[in-house]
Amino acid sequence: MYTEKVMELFMNPKNAGRMEDPDGVGEVGNPRCGDIMKIYIKVKDDRIVDISFETFGCASAIASSSMVTEMVKGLTLDEALAISNKDVVNALGGLPPQKIHCSLLAEEGIQAAIEDYRAKRKAGVEAKP
Amino acid sequence: MTERYVYMDHSATTAVDRSVLEAMLPYFSEEFGNPNSLHMWGRKARKAVNEAREKVAALVGADAAEIIFTGGGSEADNLAIKGAAFTRRDKGRHVITTAIEHHAVIDAFHWLEDQGFEVTILPVDEKAMVRISDLESAIRPDTILVSMMFANNEVGTVQPVAEAAKICNERGILFHVDGVQAAGHMPFNVRDMGIDMLTMSAHKMYGPKGVGGLYIRNGVKIEPIVHGGGQERGLRSGTENTAGIVGFGAAADLALRRLGDGSIEEEVRLRDLLIDSVTSSIEDAYLTGHRTERLPFHASFCIGSLEGESMLLRLDAAGIGASSGSACTSGSLEPSYVLLAMGITHELAHGSLRFSLGKDTAREDIVYVAEKLKKIVADLRALSPLWENRG
Ligand SMILES: Cc1ncc(COP(=O)(O)O)c(C=O)c1O
Ligand code: FES
Numbered sequence: 366m367y368t369e370k371v372m373e374l375f376m377n378p379k380n381a382g383r384m385e386d387p388d389g390v391g392e393v394g395n396p397r398c399g400d401i402m403k404i405y406i407k408v409k410d411d412r413i414v415d416i417s418f419e420t421f422g423c424a425s426a427i428a429s430s431s432m433v434t435e436m437v438k439g440l441t442l443d444e445a446l447a448i449s450n451k452d453v454v455n456a457l458g459g460l461p462p463q464k465i466h467c468s469l470l471a472e473e474g475i476q477a478a479i480e481d482y483r484a485k486r487k488a489g490v491e492a493k494p
Numbered sequence: 495m496t497e498r499y500v501y502m503d504h505s506a507t508t509a510v511d512r513s514v515l516e517a518m519l520p521y522f523s524e525e526f527g528n529p530n531s532l533h534m535w536g537r538k539a540r541k542a543v544n545e546a547r548e549k550v551a552a553l554v555g556a557d558a559a560e561i562i563f564t565g566g567g568s569e570a571d572n573l574a575i576k577g578a579a580f581t582r583r584d585k586g587r588h589v590i591t592t593a594i595e596h597h598a599v600i601d602a603f604h605w606l607e608d609q610g611f612e613v614t615i616l617p618v619d620e621k622a623m624v625r626i627s628d629l630e631s632a633i634r635p636d637t638i639l640v641s642m643m644f645a646n647n648e649v650g651t652v653q654p655v656a657e658a659a660k661i662c663n664e665r666g667i668l669f670h671v672d673g674v675q676a677a678g679h680m681p682f683n684v685r686d687m688g689i690d691m692l693t694m695s696a697h698k699m700y701g702p703k704g705v706g707g708l709y710i711r712n713g714v715k716i717e718p719i720v721h722g723g724g725q726e727r728g729l730r731s732g733t734e735n736t737a738g739i740v741g742f743g744a745a746a747d748l749a750l751r752r753l754g755d756g757s758i759e760e761e762v763r764l765r766d767l768l769i770d771s772v773t774s775s776i777e778d779a780y781l782t783g784h785r786t787e788r789l790p791f792h793a794s795f796c797i798g799s800l801e802g803e804s805m806l807l808r809l810d811a812a813g814i815g816a817s818s819g820s821a822c823t824s825g826s827l828e829p830s831y832v833l834l835a836m837g838i839t840h841e842l843a844h845g846s847l848r849f850s851l852g853k854d855t856a857r858e859d860i861v862y863v864a865e866k867l868k869k870i871v872a873d874l875r876a877l878s879p880l881w882e883n884r885g
Pocket of ligand 2: 395398399400421422423424425426464467821822823
């Protein structure tokens with residue numbers, strides 16, 4: 366039911382695991398099945414220079430996480446925000462219809478991490494003496 | 495590719511045993527007769543069906559005349575439930591079942607509800623056991639039927655069937671038991687237990703798929719759901735699936751032998767080894783269902799902070815076939831209703847896993863599965879945001 370690409374990333378996910386000292390963290394949940402995805406980013410000069418994820422979910426959610434982290438690494442924040450779950454699904458060579466919703470977590474996770482980074486930076490700038 | 499292949503999904507289905515296959519083979523092309531024909535070909539087929547009926551009856555302590563062959567367990571459940579409810583609908587309209595039944599039972603009850611019957615669904619405790627006191631208080635003067643499974647397919651718990659039967663017998667309420675998981679794997683006698691109707695399925699005991707049996711106690715009248723040529727005492731019309739029925743008979747024979755030769759005791763030892771290995775070597779891993787009142791071949795768990803589908807696919811890649819009741823595997827994205835009925839949280843139900851052993855499962859298989867699972871759990875937990883945050 367899954368493409369080879371999905372299985373490959375599910376079996377050997379890239380950028381997996383927690384990050385020490387991230388600049389932004391996004392945690393999103395899937396209201397349908399209760400799954401959770403957490404994205405950590407390091408940002409330099411408005412670019413995502415490092416990224417990792419943690420996912421509590423099915424193979425499709427894990428593969429989507431892995432794929433999206435590879436896709437946005439090196440992109441500017443605005444470029445990363447433009448990545449949609451459709452882009453992730455296409456890059457994976459497709460997902461079964463009942464598993465498309467898992468890829469939404471990937472899109473939302475990136476957005477949440479970037480928002481967190483921007484909010485922190487804003488707060489940091491304001492807090493500076 | 496992998497070191498071993500270990501099929502541990504015998505609750506889903508079993509391989510047809512060699513002896514069963516060999517018994518069946520002549521009934522496709524050589525002894526192909528219609529059991530309802532008068533000639534030699536027909537008589538040979540009739541004889542084979544009758545012998546199979548004897549064997550299936552012997553497995554559960556029934557008389558051959560009390561066994562009806564069907565097209566599987568689901569059909570037998572439907573026949574028992576709908577057939578009994580319709581026969582007794584003038585006596586009352588209240589029917590009772592439990593929250594953890596197979597869909598073949600639950601959905602038949604929902605259909606009865608649509609037909610104007612009133613349905614009470616009994617809850618279960620945290621080990622998936624029905625409380626007898628709940629059954630007693632659910633019974634009304636107009637209760638006509640109670641259906642309770644012998645043992646649950648997802649969590650293995652064996653129900654207090656004999657006690658429930660006694661209560662129903664005393665009150666003249668028909669008592670149906672879905673014995674699909676238990677028949678052939680646990681020794682029991684329908685007469686001693688006071689069971690009025692018992693569902694069995696050949697493919698859960700090394701027989702072919704699409705063949706089932708319904709024991710109907712002598713004297714119990716039910717309506718058919720398939721009308722036609724009047725086969726199976728008018729309760730299941732249609733030319734008999736001779737080869738399949740012969741296969742069921744051979745499977746019942748095999749099961750009866752296994753019940754007496756120490757095989758089940760060994761299965762229990764292996765099951766307990768798996769349960770102990772998993773719960774002691776994996777942190778935050780829990781047995782689901784009852785520890786001792788459970789199917790001899792059944793070990794089911796919830797693994798904290800993990801999701802079932804991801805574990806199943808990693809197990810599959812290691813050559814291990816198992817199953818899960820997780821939301822992500824269900825299509826409906828709801829976790830198994832059985833786990834929820836036991837009070838297991840959505841989150842923990844996510845990590846549900848079922849291993850069901852078979853007659854060819856070896857000790858080395860158990861060791862292999864326990865080792866692989868431990869590694870898979872560790873690898874996937876390294877990916878799980880819940881694992882590090884657990885309180
Ligand atoms: C408890 C229970 N009842 C009924 C069935 C249905 O049996 P069958 O597959 O023969 O229709 C099953 C099989 O999955 C089962 O486990
Ligand atoms: S994360 Fe639950 S179905 Fe994919």
